[in-house]
Amino acid sequence: MIILSEQPVVKSIGYHPFPPSTEEAWSYVEDVIEITRKHAEHRRAGTPGDQETRAYIAKRLREFGLQDVKEDSQTFTKRSYTEWHFEVGGTEIPSFPLRSSAFTPAEGIEADILYVDGMLSDDMNVAGKIVMMPINVTKTTYEAIAKGLADYVYDPKENLAKRDSCYLISVADNYPGAYYMAAKMGAVGFIGILPFETGTADFYPDSSMIVRPEIPALYIGKYNGEAIKERFEKQQIITARMDLRGTLDEFASTANVMGVLPGLTDDVVMVTTHHDTGWEGGVQDASGVATVLAVARYFADQPGDIYREKTLVFNFGANHFGWDYPASNTIFKDHNPELFNNLKAVIGVEHIAKEVRVENREYVPTGRVEPHVIWAPRSPMLRKWAQEAIERHDLADSLMIRPGSMALIGEAKKYYFSGIPAYQIISAPPYLYDSVDTIEMVAKDRLAPVANTVVDIVEQLTNLIPGNWIE
Known part of the structure; x- marks a missing residue:
């Protein structure tokens, strides 16, 4: 059933139609x-x-x-996720699938976490582990964009200088490269920690931030990531469990x-x-x-x-x-x-x-x-x-x-x-x-x-x- 709301009456003015309202x-x-x-x-x-x-x-x-x-x-090939879980020490951590990443086996994955604070490098031992790291989405200001990238600005109330920093929402300096490096080096899973101050794990980006299905991957929120980091610094060894299941339709x-x-x-x-x-x-x-x-x-x-x-x-x-x-x-x-x-x-x-x-x-x-x-x-x-x-x-x-x-x-x-x-x-x-x-x-x-x-x-x-x- 197609829903059509009642439209406002529009009248032409001369030869010009009523403008969009x-x-x-x-x-x-x-x-x-x-x-x-x-x-x-x-x-x-x-x-x-x-x-x-x-x-x-x-x-x-x-x-x-x-x-x-x-x-x-x-x-096109449509990869849909129907069930996902991320547990640390038996506690469920809110998560969301990293788009186009691989499914886990039916029994899930249980492995130690390797927490990476910054950039993943090829001298780290990630084989058989779940790599966890913050995704460094780029931050800047609109004032900086105006001065550095723009040649015309319409800002009659001078609002741009009053604004807080903003995210370049599809750009990160350590991702998706870290995902592919982790997979190449033998990691069994990847957890990306989102930087947003709301603590959300929900993130459904376009192709600039999705990956090929090499290993299973999930997002978690900023504050849950910080809590796991603090625990990792005290214990060094933390075991986690990942489940990521879904369907693949090659003829969507x-x-x-x-x-x-x-x-x-x-x-x-x-x-x-x-x-x-x-x-x-x-x-x-x-x-x-x-x-x-x-x-x-x-x-x-x-x-x-x-x-x-x-x-x-x-x-x-x-x-x-x-x-x-x-x-x-x-x-x-x-x-x-x-x-x-x-x-x-x-x-x-x-x-x-x-x-x-x-x-x-x-x-x-x-x-x-x-x-x-x-x-x-x-x-x-x-x-x-x-x-x-x-x-x-x-x-x-x-x-x-x-x-x-x-x-x-x-x-x-x-x-x-x-x-x-x-x-x-x-x-x-x-x-x-x-x-x-x-x-x-x-x-x-x-x-x-x-x-x-x-x-x-x-x-x-x-x-x-x-x-x-x-x-």
Whole structure:
């Protein structure tokens, strides 16, 4: 059953449709979350929640009037974990599977722990042991990013300097290398200690932080890791038990969802996000789905024979958390070679999030949004358009990455590496891969400003530049 919330009445103003509103975008967020909450595996790729979400998106696109609405499928190997345990001295420690790691034998694994504080090295004796170590997720500040990596900052209230340190959530200086080294040196298991101040063990990252299935591995939280370290320093020998069981489906299926608004030329501009997630996924990425749906509705309401020189494609990507990141780019290219060959620009939108602080080991919203990190093409004109749109819609706390200083991260990534001009709007709050990423974490009042910023950029791209502007 596909859930459709009641939509606000929209009226055209002259030849311009009613712009995306907070109420419209939020209704799409609510729809996606309502679907997600019905399913035990949320919207993970290849699950019933994934399938129902795709059907919902396709139905919306057809209602808006898009053409060639379809699902472009992908078959992949899906590793699911059904049961896991980590015990030290007979005490169960909360844990979560390290994605794509190997299953234990049916009887589990019992072995001594080798605690590594820092970097694993090849002179350590790990054979037959469970290696346990903190995962050093990189910390920095948005002020440092603004000064070191950005060439444009829109921060009218000077909030960036007031913010605490932030995590580069997909980067660690000792992982996943330590996992592979431990496996090569004969370890029988791996325990990664997460650094987050809430003490969570829940972590469902994309391919930047997953591993090949060489040995079983689990995450535990910061404070449980510290307690085990203290005990290890006193005893030196600690025996632990790991169990990690699940299933392997070599023929799992998922799909991109896409729709087209034909223009007067074959040149293509794409707006994209992803629809799958590890948890409830309010921020990751019901917020992105809602934003792109609102933008699609706007342009579907616009008379194309007057306003649309370029063909518009709206793509909702699949298997964002699998290998070949982001898989949606490859799926689109394989299923739509003609559209891909005519692709002139891409705009990726993801993660419209509340900023949080930690109080009593819980995330508490600060009342601000998590800053937007933005990539734009090298062309000064294309960058200027984005900057003008950001300021017009008061997209405060935005940083635009200087060309060449940091590779693009997000759903536009492979298009960017293919030489196609690419924009990406993304945020990375510390809870991005955590089970606390619920609808409450979405920055509701920021949905419409982001959507209208994208609308402005697309209108410039579709109407004002003839032919090919890659150079």
